[in-house]
Amino acid sequence: MSAGEEIEIAELLAKLDGGAPLLVLDVRNGDEYASWKIExxxxxxxxxxxxxxxxxxxxxxxxxxxxxESEIVAVCAKGGSSQMVAEILRRSGRPARSLAGGMVAYGExxxxxxxPLRPAEENLxxxxxxxxxxxxxxxxIVVSGGQAAVIDPSRAVAIYQSALGRxxxxxxxxxxxxxxxxxLSGGPALAARLGADYFVAAGAxxxxxxxxxxxxxxxxxxxxxxxxxxxxxxxxxxxxVCYLVADRxxxxxxxxxxxxxxxxDLGGHVEExxxxxxxxxxGRIARLDDATVVLxxxxxxxxxxxxxxxxxxxxGELRRALPELRMTESAFxxxxxxxxxxxxxxxxxxxxxxxxxxxxxPERAIEWELGKNQCAASGGPAAQSREARVR
Amino acid sequence: xxxxxxxxxxxxxxxxKAKKEIDQMQPGELLEVIATDPGSVPDFKGxxxxxxxxxxxxxxxxxxxxxxxxIHVLERK
Numbered sequence: 001m002s003a004g005e006e007i008e009i010a011e012l013l014a015k016l017d018g019g020a021p022l023l024v025l026d027v028r029n030g031d032e033y034a035s036w037k038i039e040x041x042x043x044x045x046x047x048x049x050x051x052x053x054x055x056x057x058x059x060x061x062x063x064x065x066x067x068x069e070s071e072i073v074a075v076c077a078k079g080g081s082s083q084m085v086a087e088i089l090r091r092s093g094r095p096a097r098s099l100a101g102g103m104v105a106y107g108e109x110x111x112x113x114x115x116p117l118r119p120a121e122e123n124l125x126x127x128x129x130x131x132x133x134x135x136x137x138x139x140x141i142v143v144s145g146g147q148a149a150v151i152d153p154s155r156a157v158a159i160y161q162s163a164l165g166r167x168x169x170x171x172x173x174x175x176x177x178x179x180x181x182x183x184l185s186g187g188p189a190l191a192a193r194l195g196a197d198y199f200v201a202a203g204a205x206x207x208x209x210x211x212x213x214x215x216x217x218x219x220x221x222x223x224x225x226x227x228x229x230x231x232x233x234x235x236x237x238x239x240x241v242c243y244l245v246a247d248r249x250x251x252x253x254x255x256x257x258x259x260x261x262x263x264x265d266l267g268g269h270v271e272e273x274x275x276x277x278x279x280x281x282x283g284r285i286a287r288l289d290d291a292t293v294v295l296x297x298x299x300x301x302x303x304x305x306x307x308x309x310x311x312x313x314x315x316g317e318l319r320r321a322l323p324e325l326r327m328t329e330s331a332f333x334x335x336x337x338x339x340x341x342x343x344x345x346x347x348x349x350x351x352x353x354x355x356x357x358x359x360x361x362p363e364r365a366i367e368w369e370l371g372k373n374q375c376a377a378s379g380g381p382a383a384q385s386r387e388a389r390v391r
Numbered sequence: 392x393x394x395x396x397x398x399x400x401x402x403x404x405x406x407x408k409a410k411k412e413i414d415q416m417q418p419g420e421l422l423e424v425i426a427t428d429p430g431s432v433p434d435f436k437g438x439x440x441x442x443x444x445x446x447x448x449x450x451x452x453x454x455x456x457x458x459x460x461x462i463h464v465l466e467r468k
Contacts, residue, residue: 029437052406052438077430081403367429 005086006100007073009109013133016040021070027051027085028076028103036371038075038106039133039302045070051081054088062092072096078104104366107134110159113309115249115295124225127249128163129295129310136299136373137183138311141167142245145224149173151243151251152297153186155365160190173221176200177253177297178240181266181347182373184365185354202355203239209356217241231284235277236262236375242285249293250315255280257296258304258313260376261324265340266347274336278329290316298373339377345370392421398460405431406438409465413445416467421448424463435463444468
């Protein structure tokens with residue numbers, strides 16, 4: 001198969017984001033299609049015809065492909081069946097390519113965007129937001145004076161490594177905001193590979209096997225010319241923290257999102273963790289300035305990506321927009337209880353791996369991480385309106 | 392029962408080969424497909440729903456050492 005017959009995920013997303021006329025033809029089975037599909041910053045044409053329909057009856061399946069002048073991109077789980085379908089389409093005279101690596105490639109792809117800073121700050125440091133588009137996971141690289149910190153890295157550590165190389169920065173700290181339940185942390189591997197310190201606070205009751213540098217709320221980490229302050233933020237997990245970069249950029253982890261707050265139900269103590277989350281949001285975070293820029297660890301819908309490509313909001317904007325930040329403690333706890341969702345698939349195994357209790361081979365890692373993150377409490381009033389906006 | 396060994400093959404190969412095999416069989420004959428791709432489980436189910444020649448009689452998982460085998464039993468319509 002020649003390269004011209006496949007399209008890389010970066011090119012596909014750039015085309016869809018830019019509104020290029022293109023038909024995405026998803027050829028996975030119905031359940032896979034229903035639970036997780038490609039999203040972009042604009043609406044685009046997407047059709048679903050399973051690849052096995054083309055095997056069973058090529059002619060009638062071809063007749064079901066929507067008529068359009070535009071190029072067709074066939075998408076499957078790993079990029080094998082979509083090659084077959086793209087070839088069938090080309091033989092029938094339709095311009096078609098196959099998404100290289102399929103939904104696995106979509107789920108691993110990281111798009112790097114610069115967080116806009118104030119002019120005076122630009123000379124001192126930079127923050128990159130790495131957007132894992134397929135999962136809605138966000139991680140960060142903070143660089144200042146030849147040093148770097150990486151926050152909430154995903155499994156694809158080589159991408160962070162090459163970004164650090166381009167920035168000519170030495171990795172000083174690898175920080176997780178909490179023990180993730182929806183994706184495997186790249187933290188321990190990245191820290192070990194580049195000889196940096198790794199930090200994650202699990203909280204009481206978790207048996208953390210990784211060698212980590214102890215950090216507590218109130219601690220400060222230096223990165224070149226700036227300081228990252230550690231804010232204890234129990235709630236989503238007992239050990240959750242937020243990192244305040246240069247006193248203005250709040251890497252809020254799964255504590256506070258652009259359209260919701262973190263779900264406090266994954267430990268089976270929803271009442272207790274909800275109260276912790278309430279106290280975190282109304283105590284430590286409430287003391288921060290309205291101009292604080294919130295940079296979360298996740299987002300739920302592509303509509304949350306701003307025109308500058310960054311997922312962020314100021315605390316002032318969130319205070320006005322999110323009812324969860326205005327409720328009484330009892331109303332908040334009730335809203336969190338109503339928001340109970342099924343836990344992410346494989347979350348117990350993923351937590352176990354992130355605590356360092358087990359090694360995970362790459363094949364299994366891919367399987368565990370399929371699908372979007374489900375880290376926000378989404379039964380509350382804000383979330384209901386959000387659900388309505390999502391297709 | 393006829394057997395089709397597609398261990399190690401990724402989609403679409405297992406269904407491509409199963410379709411080829413089943414189309415040459417006589418009505419009522421059985422075909423046992425042995426696969427290692429876990430994705431073959433929902434995909435054989437999905438294919439059998441619309442297939443004009445194959446009926447899915449049984450699906451089961453067997454261990455072969457550290458490998459999971461996904462076994463699909465099809466009947467020629």
